[in-house]
Amino acid sequence: MHDPAGEALRALTRPGMGTENAGPALRALARMLRPRTVVEVGAGSSTLHLLLGLSDARSEAAEDRRIVRGEVAAEERASVLRPRSVLDDYAPKLLVIDDFSVPGTSAHRVRETARTLGLDAMLTFIERDFFALADHELDAWGPLDLVWLDAGTQADDAGFLTSLWPRVAPGGTVVLHEPYLATTVETYETHETHDTYAGQDRGRVACRVVPTPLLQELRRQAALPDAGFDVLALGEPHKHRQTGLLLLRKHGAGERDRGVPFPEELRALGEIDSAVAPRLGPAVETSGAETAGAETAGTGIAGTEAADGILAALADDTRRTVYSAVVLQADTTQGIAERLGMAPARCAKSLAALERAGLIASTEKLWTPVDDVWRQAAPRRPRPRPQAVIPSKQGKRRVFLEGLVPLFAPDRRYPEAEVNEILREVHPDVAALRRHLVEERLLARADGRYWRP
Known part of the structure; x- marks a missing residue:
């Protein structure tokens, strides 16, 4: 052809x-x-x-x-x-x-x-x-x-x-x-000695393929x-x-690290609780701020974790239908399945996921909604950090502004909207912060973009 x-x-x-x-x-x-x-x-x-x-x-x-x-x-x-x-x-x-x-x-x-x-x-x-x-x-x-x-x-x-x-x-x-590139490396013939280079003779040259x-x-x-x-x-x-x-x-705009441990995210997705994160390198340390407020309260999930679990559980059409049936009338697994015209096994799987999310509970074989879970989710969300005060004196303001520079990655150009988003967490007057950072030459600006010089 x-x-x-x-x-x-x-x-x-x-x-x-x-x-x-x-x-x-x-x-x-x-x-x-x-x-x-x-x-x-x-x-x-x-x-x-x-x-x-x-x-x-x-x-x-x-x-x-x-x-x-x-x-x-x-x-x-x-x-x-x-x-x-x-x-x-x-x-x-x-x-x-x-x-x-x-x-x-x-x-x-x-x-x-x-x-x-x-x-x-x-x-x-x-x-x-x-x-x-x-x-x-x-x-x-x-x-x-x-x-x-x-x-x-x-x-x-x-x-x-x-x-x-x-x-x-x-x-x-x-x-x-x-x-990768091919290059020559010098090797050593080692004699019996405890000194680093004493007892070693240069003389062998070998070709190696190494990272550039x-x-x-x-x-x-x-x-x-x-x-x-x-x-x-x-x-x-x-x-x-x-x-x-x-x-x-x-990385895209939505690829920042969420700061939530791997097992907790799996649980929020309705997957098994016993999963262990693979360790391909040194262990990743989790800061206390990331785990604060993670204590359980009745449903097994609290704060942000509870909110994420609710969203994940109700993202599925079948689970939403099953949850609505439980809210309207407490019933057994068999009874809910019959009312919905659904296979009992499929209904049981959705009920288990809703229970893990803390949305329902089983009492005397009857599934009932857990109203408390909605109140538990909202108040435990992380509070925004307190707004800083921009110092009026130039010397102190310079020190304050230098502390903001690490918020911006080197060798990256930011559109003004993203700069505003980053600085808004520090102070609502983002225009003043931008102006001070540029005046102090801590950020450079051209064509509507900012970067660390």
Whole structure:
């Protein structure tokens, strides 16, 4: 069967150069993430993989839109879709920055191939040195959902990230090639001695594949509290060059740590109480503030935990129906099932989940509602911390403002609305706090965005 895209990819790909896995992975990412704005630094066969992935995603998005609108019957697919996310037209674009300075580059052929395959409407070539682009030119691209960096050295990659990361949208992903490198390391021949280097002879030089300096630095940053991004390095153990992919994903707006222990969240979801969190690294310490007010009071769940448990329990249609039946009339499991025309086993499962949430209780085989649970949930919610007072004297105000700087992550640009949200927890006059922070040069501001200088 004739496959124009496959033939074009084979013509663009240099055999043995090690990109045979990276390209298909990028195509799969484009389908999975459905990015609207994609940036690639360094054109090549990967450009075509990205375009094909965006074309696949566009076709799938159009089909999902028809399903949500009821034009196509597909119940199972409809059950997993978020309607609001698929109703808008999906029109992705790929911006490729390449100055064609690399000898033997296939960039010109990529552009011609995209035109032949009818994919050029999504493609914009920027024939420039990336580092010659001005800030306003980068800003004009809008929020970036997917970035592919495959050009230059480790220092170049660091420069690309410095420029592009603040412009990556929440939930956006940056992909880099070669997170590992082959290098030589000096080993020692050890003689019998207790001294560290006495009795050791230099002389053996071995080749090792190790994480790149950039990967090590990014792992250190990601390990810090509130880093705001995840790091995943995928290696290819059978190679020592052109190996693997490095993925950096910026956290979305709703991905802050909720501060609730793992077993308690499972219980709120109606799952088993005996689950133990897996320990893949050092134990995570839980502060006293996170566990305060967690004492049980009659129903087994209190305060915020009770409220979360109620919401989780009543998020299910069947459990809401069963709970309504109990509220209207105390009854046995069999009686409730018969009144609702429901299988007893299914009814019993919903009753057990409602009991764990503290909404109902069993007395003399009758299920009755627990009215107290609603009063217990609301008063125990965490109280907002007291508002601070902005010192009037410049010296004291400077010290006060310096204490606010850690609220903002380094190397991240915040829109003004998010800055206001953060500062409102400190003092209601967020405009004054913003102004003081900028005047003291503790925050920088440009084009409606703020960052730590």
